[in-house]
Amino acid sequence: MEKRVEAIADMNVDFAQWYTDVVRKAELAEYAETGGCIIYKPYGYAIWEVIQKTLDEKLKATGHENVYMPMLIPEGLLQKEADHIEGFAPEVAWVTHGGTEKLTERFCIRPTSETLFCAHYANAIQSYRDLPKLYNQWCSVMRWEKTTRPFLRGREFLWQEGHTAHATAEESLAEALQILDIYCEISSETLAIPPMRGQKTEREKFAGALSTYTFEHLMHDGKALQSGTTHDFGDKFARAFGIQYLDKNNKQQYTSQSSWGISTRLIGAIIMVHGDNNGLVLPPPIAPIQVVIVPVAAHKPGVIEKAEEVRATLAKIARVKLDASDKKPGWKFAEYEMKGVPIRLEIGPKDIEENQCVIARRDTGEKITVSLDNLEATITQTLADIRQNMYDRAAARLKAGTHTATSLPELKKILDETPGFVKAMWCGEDACEVRVKEEATATSRCIPFEQEKIADTCFVCGKPADKMVVWGRAY
């Protein structure tokens, strides 16, 4: 494909620079005056809005309700669950003054809101009739990170956090798994990215959880991205916060809980899975603009009128923009390529004469001339084809980028030479996991639900092993 854009680095030469260039040149985000934070610009925020809408509908369809909790957590409340405070205390921002007065108790800005939901549930739940509580919240959270990168790691990011309370441990586990399914559905269908899904090891699980489930994505540079997690708490938080209910036999029981979240980090995944040397490539379901119409020789009589007619027709089936500005078509071509718009539709005087237009696919660069008759059907089909092609390409890259190893040196060699996911058998000992981190700077990404038997022994210590784990270097 012709490289139209000189403004961004070559992804094969400097992937990190390419990423930052795409974020800025596609106008997704900009650095803010507030250190470590970004400004979500209109185009980047619009992608988040589509993700929000898609997930919100699925959550509502499965009985979840939205709520909003305060952004500040009293210090005493954060400390109630021991593992949780240990996990988050080093990275929270502390509010110490209100106006000119020093506060008697400090508040942290939520890094996540388990403690607030638990405090509420302790009051709101009395009987089995009050269960389940299936609450979700759309908000931003704050973690005082040292190193930050737009969308991937920031002091403040946008996300949703679900917090549910159930009568039994079976139900909270089922909830954590159900939500992982919903996330993976969005990953495959909406983002056109095949997920690697599984359970986190003890070392990698969430602070305070019994078990954590994850879906991971493989980036273009072979690094892993943890794109979202769901947690089963069993009754750990319920015991710490005293969340009890009277069951049908009039006996006090602790509730069982789950929490789960996805964030604007998904925008990072979209960039790094689908992007190319001309910028962003957006899968149609997530694209704020699915079709951009660029009139050619727009000054000629009737061109703008016809372009507007096409826009009005297509607006019924897609998110369409007509760029009728006085910029040159070449500038527009590069601009919307950079922004990853799935279809560019060109129409000029000659096309109009022949009742046709040109459509150019962002994913393949292919240009074809199509009739203006049945244009809605043509565009609908092309958008579906693009999504499928993007998914297939990402799936092929995932397959090609997933290796196996039977020894730690082998794993290290693979990650040094052909970075990607590495499947290897693990004995279950934390010490082996620590060695992988120290000697190969890699972490366990997940214990996949779909297990394969690669060997009989742990690739680190050589003892018997029956768990296949996916390892990688992660963002």
Add this chain to the structure above:
Amino acid sequence: MEKRVEAIADMNVDFAQWYTDVVRKAELAEYAETGGCIIYKPYGYAIWEVIQKTLDEKLKATGHENVYMPMLIPEGLLQKEADHIEGFAPEVAWVTHGGTEKLTERFCIRPTSETLFCAHYANAIQSYRDLPKLYNQWCSVMRWEKTTRPFLRGREFLWQEGHTAHATAEESLAEALQILDIYCEISSETLAIPPMRGQKTEREKFAGALSTYTFEHLMHDGKALQSGTTHDFGDKFARAFGIQYLDKNNKQQYTSQSSWGISTRLIGAIIMVHGDNNGLVLPPPIAPIQVVIVPVAAHKPGVIEKAEEVRATLAKIARVKLDASDKKPGWKFAEYEMKGVPIRLEIGPKDIEENQCVIARRDTGEKITVSLDNLEATITQTLADIRQNMYDRAAARLKAGTHTATSLPELKKILDETPGFVKAMWCGEDACEVRVKEEATATSRCIPFEQEKIADTCFVCGKPADKMVVWGRAY
């Protein structure tokens, strides 16, 4: 109307207690562990979601785009515009520590985000081609209030804040007025509350604005509520932040700006304008549940099935809930009355036999039997009638509650005896406004766009006056 609910105070006896009771019993909000903050519960949050959706569509249709700025403002940035910092410094929350480290510069949690938008605009705007910028943000803000009331005044509340930049002062003024029109359209059409609109006096305008526009609502107890404001900044912030652009003649010019916001305070307005002694009364356009179906003798064969059939039919034209739980119909009647659901639809074996059902209107208490044929049309019409009736009632109360005064003692007497809005002529002197505050504990609500000549002289000092101002005691 029969008073079914004993759980809430009588609004004519103790309006403040009635308000708190409705907030809690209708499950709109609950007090949080974080002092001065509330938990927006599912039903309260769902009302906010409808408001969001309604406004968001109107903003997008008028060319506005959503963005997201950081929640933290560096202290140095907050101080750039002198009037602005003076207005907000006493009531912001300060972050002084990140993790275990003391920060070299403090951050405040945004009380509003003019400063962040201005800092961004100073970088993002270079040429007249970059204008206008029509940005909006959905978020929460924090103001360290001493006295708080759910929805009306809280340390943290949900809102939207629009921040726009334009080439000329005429454009920023036009924007402030256009948005006020949109707000008032939502007030009248969606909330069924007639707004009192106008300009704020110098004393009451926003910190840093050239002029502030407001829409005010009259509550059931005769108090005023400032429900939303829009501000024209002219080039005040642009000069403080150095926001300049090259115009078409290649000359540097300062931009002109506006900002505007509405918040979850509107939920307080809905409660206090429409509510009655049985709880909340929701105008149909804003009701999360517009029709609740209560099956009668639900154990009889075919009742639940028919109720479900009716639900499915009505779901095409309204937000419908079928309550098929095993609670008694009487309990359900009271519950959905408390929650202000506009229409209750009762259906039992006898109704089914006669191809009919009973619909009860929440606004009037009226119960009528209607045919199941054309039920969609009947419900659509009834929902429209309810909205119109609720608007008419509120308009009649606004008219009856708006008085005139020609002297300060007269104004004080009115506010003491028959609280409401009071129209009175004002000379324009701040000293007179201060006297009204001190002697009648009232404030100017606005200088209405629709002026009347009530007298020739100022009701405070007796000097010539040509401005009619609306005064009141406000939340």
